[in-house]
Amino acid sequence: MDRNCLSAEAYDEKGKAPTTHLITLLDQVAYRFPDHDAIISHHQTDTLNATRPLHWSFAQLQQMSIQLAARLSSKGAQWALLFCASARLGCQFVPLDPRVLDRDDHDILSLLNQLEPAAMFVSTEAISNRIDQIKFCQKHRSLVQCVVADEETTMSAGWTTLTKIMSEPLNGTPILPGPGKLDDIALILFTSGTTALPKGCPHTSISIGAQALGLMDHLDVGPGANLCQHLPNFHVFNVTLTLAFWLAGATVSFPSPSFNTQSSVQLIRSYPGVSVPCVPAMVHALSNCVSPEHSSRLSFQMFLGGAPVTLDVVKRSRDLGATRVMVGYGMTEGIAILNTSIDTTSLDLINRDISVGKIFSGGRVRICALGSRTPIHKEEIGEVHLSGLPIATGDQGYMDGDGYLYLLGRYKDLIIRGGENISPLKIERCLGEVSEITEACVIGIPDATAGEVPVTVIRKDPSTQAPKQKTIQIMILNKLGASFAPARVLDLLEDLRKDTYPTTTSGKIQKAMLREWVIDHLNQVAVENPVSFNDLTSELTKFWSAITGLAVGDIDPDVSIRTFADSIMQIQFCHLIGQKLQLVIRQSDLIKFNTIQQQAKLLKERMQLHAKDSRCYDSAHGHPIQLDMERAKLVASSKLDPLGFRWDDIQEVIPISDYLYLAMHPSADWMRLQVIDGGTVEDVKCVATYKLNDPEYDYIDTNGPLFRATTLSVNNPSVVGLVMHLHHLMFDAHILSRWFEDLRDLLNHKEELLNFHPYRDYITDYHSHRTGAISQKAVDFHVDRIRGVSSATDALWPPQIAPHWLKGDNQGWVHSDNTPGCSSERPLLDRDKSCGTKGISRAVLVPKILELQYKFAITPPIIAKCAHVLLNVRMTGAKEAIFGVIKSGRTWPSADESQPDNKEMEILEVDGPTITHILNRTRITPEETVIQLLARITKDQDDVVSHIYAPINEICRKLDDSDKKSFIDIVHRQSFNWIMGGYKEHASDPIKRIEAIARPNLGLSWLPALLEGNMLRLTVLYDDAQLRASEVHNIITEFLCAVAWLSDPANMDKNVA
Incomplete structure (x- = not known):
């Protein structure tokens, strides 16, 4: 079978890059459809007809953009007009989120100095006043500072209005520069910057034009179409859709200056069949605004994107009156390149995740293991990579056998519970099926036992009775598993005292801030209750609740723990008993005593028998192994002499079965054997193939060292290669994962590192x-x-x-009678x-x-x-x-059953x-x-x-x-x-396993x-x-x-x- 059929990778070969500059494409539309409405602004009045909203045809938009460009050009340098004018001047158009101005002056100054603006347009006088507080270097250039306002207002020095600029006379016929190069930067969009300074993402006429044309063809947009544009103007979702509709000769209607549910609903009612783009939070807002009896009067198409889409959001869109629901996916860096349409039939058939569609517009998508750029198999979960570079998105997802992409949320939002990755989106999708819950958001909070546990914050339908925490937990447990069951279910209004979730301007929930709200709330209500030895059954039930996430009331103490706890949870329970109760219970005990009632009885008996057992950690291993030291020295010397070491270089002698382990002092000479400088390689790929199958290097045996690391310089100052050779005598899969975690934490300068018990x-x-x-x-x-x-x-x-059982090259193997074997006996x-x-x-x-x-x-x-x-x-x-x-x-391991496990060690x-x-x-x-x-x-x-x-x-x-x-x-x-x-890689990790x-x-x-x-x-x-x-x-x-x-x-x- 062709590997490409199995690999999670897809490419659209139909999409072609435009050969014409974006402004030329827009001018061609104006020539073809001069009288068609390009813009309808419902919150503004038409200057020629005060009874109707502001209308601009494509010819008017073209002419006004030429005039604005000419006036700005003469000085040395509303959204649609500014974008077109910028494109005509060959300037870079940079729409910014107003929330940027909420940052401190240093951050804003840094951003403006990077952009070096020639003209600044703001929507209100208040914003102009905020900018006046920040002094940034204009590099001796004149700067146009303009407030875009419908009414005349008093401006501070240095500021003007768009009305004044457009009323200024032009001296002669304006001479504007022709269209620039196709690969000139035309647009710079910024990421949301909710956790760091916003990151600029430049787009050329080719990149933005190709995506808009591809979207136009994919959505089959024509001249009679209408777009309800209520998305933020700095969002990539807005820019791409607006251009797609304009290039088709279609109309873009603005219901209000910013998103307003009533205005949007009114516009939807006015234009049957209008296309409505929404992020999921906007769908919830519209759904709350429209009563069920009135939703049947609406008829429109819904574009969903900007955040993970759940089945609940699709159903709400249908209930609102959407005759067609489309789901798309893209990013600020890469624009939208996937899209799918969900009709009534496919909606009925959905039984798992919502697909964001197949690739289009010449795009490429692949699913890779986190930290890798090699595609994994279809149906396997990994990180989504977009376009040819490709860009690692930080999104988790998978591709099905037909090439459809499914998203599971952001890697940074994953909850790691007892070593298992929990996708908040999966829990949110389950909760979306509960009619009494209007909206749900899941975040992870720290937990002493499990590391992290999921907590659900719901917004309930005020007209209904919200389900109890027990009901929610059981539903999640039955559908996803015990580890997905939320440890707490909080009500946004009743528990957190908040009316709305914290969101970005584009409507995405800020989970980091919500997490702070939840932790603050839990800290206020937390009460540390002492452990009660009089009711061990209740105490053990609480322990199992903390580990599994199930509510105490949902755990039956007479039912086998196997119905709700896996083996890792059982190990954690055994360790928790030692920590909290200073008692001992083994995993083997949990097999025989497999209910909580039985475990409580067992521990009560042990508590009575060992009440005064104060065996400490150091005395737990108080039976030193008796060695024949002369023979040990003789055996050790046979191994050490060839390496240039002596008996005095040994730190510890550890007998293991029929082997003798020698732990060496970490001297400089010994470290030179274990850590090698391998020189410089070209790229990361060369790290993986470094001296591969070299018989002198790519080999490790019991003579030691059992661990060897080779560091490699890569022709990239931010990357260092590391090749590790390890013998199974010193590691297994579990400890190797912990080593990776430890290395990651060291590189992240984490204060609290993993706890390792001496072997x-x-x-x-x-x-x-x-x-x-x-x-x-x-x-x-x-x-x-x-x-x-x-x-x-x-x-x-x-x-x-073939003789023997081996993997890899055939060097050094011997027959069962110890006669040397050769590679010709074992052809690959x-x-x-x-x-x-x-x-x-x-x-x-x-x-x-x-x-x-x-x-x-x-x-x-x-x-x-x-x-x-x-x-x-x-x-x-x-x-x-x-x-x-x-x-x-x-x-x-214990010598006999009378000796309890070492309760100080996990x-x-x-x-x-x-x-x-x-x-x-x-x-x-x-x-x-x-x-x-x-x-x-x-x-x-x-x-x-x-x-x-x-x-x-x-x-x-x-x-x-x-x-x-x-x-x-x-x-x-x-x-x-x-x-x-196993080791869980994340996009932000300083180490990537190749x-x-x-x-x-x-x-x-x-x-x-x-x-x-x-x-x-x-x-x-x-x-x-x-x-x-x-x-x-x-x-x-x-x-x-x-x-x-x-x-x-x-x-x-x-x-x-």
Whole structure:
């Protein structure tokens, strides 16, 4: 299959750049339609007919702009007139948001000095007075300062009015410059600047003209059309639509100086079929202004854009009388380049997000992983990039199989709850379906347990009874999952005492300011209640509420916690118990005691048994490992001597299983081995390929160092490349994500960095655990599962066609008898197109996967594992599925059950790997139903978690030679590893991950993960000497089809066969 068919990238080849200057295009319209209305201003009176609003034809607009341009030209230098006049003079037209003047003088001065204006036009005398307070350098040029006012008013010195300018006589025939170059800057638009100084975005005659012409064709605008232009004149949405209508010879009507709902509704009533552009907040305002019985009298077309559009906004537009609703997308830097039309039929069919359409007007759009510029696959969520450069928008979205783009909100607005990205827009879309809620906005606030939690601020319909917080939380939980359920639901008026949300002039809600309002409110009402040991059930319910976001009253203490909490939440709960109650509960305890009532009873018993246990952190590891120091020195010297180091350079000796870890003093000599200056490379792409597959460099083994970093200078002063080599003996996926977070926080000069617990403490306890009762019990458990596996050869998959299991280049490998291997024995099947180390990823939408958790306590990892079981049986034809599983140790290792976990440590903060390899064996019974199989796999998973720390060498010692050999082969042949969380990149991060290459000695690695939007993604890494990419694509398809089928609650009672 063509990769371009799968990549989330689209390009419109039909759009062509204009070959004529913008002012020439507008003049051509005036010649074709001289008597057609170009402008109707309903808040102004026509000078020739006082009974009607001001009308200007295209000929008049052309003539007036020529006259204004001539008068401004003679001096050395209303919106439509100013724009046309600027274009005629070859000047740059810069419409500014009046809110800019609310900033301090230094910011305004900086902005004006950058622009170096030749003429300034303001709408009121008050604005002119504010500008007079700011002294900026005019560089000895004359400056036209004009107030655009309908009535004569007293002007301060240096200011005039537009009426006076236009009444001044001209000396002779004005000579104006001809149209400038097509690539001259004609327009500068500024971003909203709600969090920083506004950023100028220049546009040429080509860029603005191409978008306007493309929009004109795409919307099929003709001379008889009419646009109700009530958007701010400094907004890109306004500029593009106005030009599109003018270039079509259509009329642009202005209902009022600024947005006024009554004026807009009156204009809509006056012109049936008028086109009405709105941001979502304006739709809410119009909806509140028009009663249902009067909306049927309206008939218009609605253009939606400027902010994420929800289904509720589309429905409100329909209810207002919109016969056609169009949704568009663009940005100040790149103009509108996507658009779609939602008719009545498609509105009825919408069951997920609202699309902003397909690309047009010669534009390009792609979806990339955050921080990358390489397109990901369709249906996968990433950052939207626009146009050819491309511009990273900071918007989160995805592209469907037909090339339609869907937006999920701004990355900066994402809420990170317990490591999971929560899209506020998804919650807002759900709330938009509640008729009693007029408007809803979701923001994230800090939380000591989860990091951030979502809080919803609603504006309710005053004529109805607003739903209770419990009702809202349950609805969100059922549709999106427990982590999306808002921790609080606040009423804008009743709780925050505000009539309206804080917004920009263009109508976008300022979430940063709303967040401040919410935090201030919560601080005022917060009361720190002491923990009550007399009612542990209530206290534990509060803890689960804080972690999951569910209201206390919505949590049934007699129902399994699995119906509302995932494994990460369970780990957080265990740690919270240690922090708040100074008691210990393990994740394995939560399997046996899976209701809150049972957990309260367990903790009460432990509280009585260990009431006086004051074991401190330092004494928790008070059993130092006994080493044969002479032998340790001998072994260490064999590794250190070739590197030029001695025993005195060792900081700590840490025995791990049958390995001896040497932690070195961070001396300058040792750091030179670990951190290398790699010189200069051309660009970021060269960072990813730096010495790739170089046998002397691109390799790391157990001799150490186990970590090596190479810094690279890039021909860009703001970029530094970093290539890291890491051995799995010192990291797993979870700790690597924490390292990335730590590096990001260091570069951001964050005061509070992540907390890391020394790995030696974990290993010390694990070493004691290996010979304890718990360990022996776990070993026996796994030996019983493995015994006899050597006779199940029919269940082994994939087939081995080359010796050994490897990924990447074939250097240094040996046969099972320790004889050296050579690369010719393992030819790569796809040759130079091999991609096993980078892997292949695809995803499937599973909209009801979380419903299985709430109804049946079946979690997404179980569904993925079950799909893997079914796929293996399908591929082999055997009656059971046998494969390796990589599990992370999520509990603290203890020598026996009488020793509680170290309550001062959270296992997720250990600075090192906690993973272990186990073998999975699942038999398939044809008459078994889906829910029975899922429940059985869940029970098997619980048993494995309860026996997670089983030293693999101890297991092998209890197996006979044939089973031992088969066991080792299976865990290397195929491994399943559910990915939880991971490092979350953001557009503002100082680090960007370019590429990851994995080279573990595993034949086929399955890495499924549940992404936002209920997308289940599978990444497969594989041995290029055993499998081709085409084969991997096919098995991924089989897997995702199985996942989709298993995730549908309607299939639960169906037969597995």
